[in-house]
Amino acid sequence: MSELRVVVVDDHAMFRSGVRAELERLGTGRVQIVGEADDVPSAVQVIGEQRPDVVLLDVHMPGGGGPEVVRQLPATTYLALSVSDAAEDVIGVIRAGARGYVTKNISAAELIDAIERVAGGDAVFSPRLAGFVLDAFAGTIDVAQVDEDLDRLTEREREVMRLIARGYAYKEVAKELFISIKTVETHVSNVLRKLQLSSRHELTRWANDRRLI
CATH class of the missing domain: 1.10.10.10 (Winged helix-like DNA-binding domain superfamily/Winged helix DNA-binding domain)
Structure with a gap:
């Protein structure tokens, strides 16, 4: 598999730096960070310019949040990466069009695997979060x-x-x-x-x- 081009979208600079450092340390030959953004307008701009294979997308940030980025550029593959494990956040960004949702306590190795899986067309969720999505589509959650x-x-x-x-x-x-x-x-x-x-x-x-x- 060729190296996957990734954009990191999160409004916390230290978190973006940490993700970049870990992916560059463990993801050589597998993933490459080609851009970063800290709000919706800058995300739309850098994604449009770089056309990455996968966007790591926070849910809550200035300008409308992760779902707004997905709505503006729906053809891109998104993996939500958020501290939130609330049902409405998970369901909201998946309904907008993200391919998966993992929480920020994920290890770097697991994150690289998740990036590769969504790039390959899989839907990827942290174990507890998958239940939210299944319940939402089954009608258990209104x-x-x-x-x-x-x-x-x-x-x-x-x-x-x-x-x-x-x-x-x-x-x-x-x-x-x-x-x-x-x-x-x-x-x-x-x-x-x-x-x-x-x-x-x-x-x-x-x-x-x-x-x-």
Whole structure:
């Protein structure tokens, strides 16, 4: 197999550097990084210029997120690579047209294998995530309702909601998202109001029922 040309799209420069370093260390003769981007407009530009075999695509980034990149350049092969394992993120980018979805705790060797597999036409998912996709297409998860509920929340409110539902204390959420505790409290209050919930316990159950955590 000839060397696969890869573009890395992620809004965290240190993560892109780490991926590049690992792929260059272990992927010699198999993959080559030909470009990077940190938001939707720059991703569309570099993908259009480089025409890579595979794009490693983060889900959340400025300009509309990974699904927007896929919608603008649907002929490209995409492998979502994200810290998020939330059902709506997985289903959203796959519905847009990505060929697979793996989380950022994947090893470099596994990532290279996943790149080669999607380039060859396979669909590749981290084991837990495959169930989300199967359930969505089988109708077990009401994707339309999940989308409608989440559309009421801002991007930041979604981030706060997931962390709170995973059991983070307000102080831990503030540290994770680089915001004040007061701001976290405001976001939680807004989330509960918009989703018509009355407590953190209800929020956790709501998020768990929809496989958002």
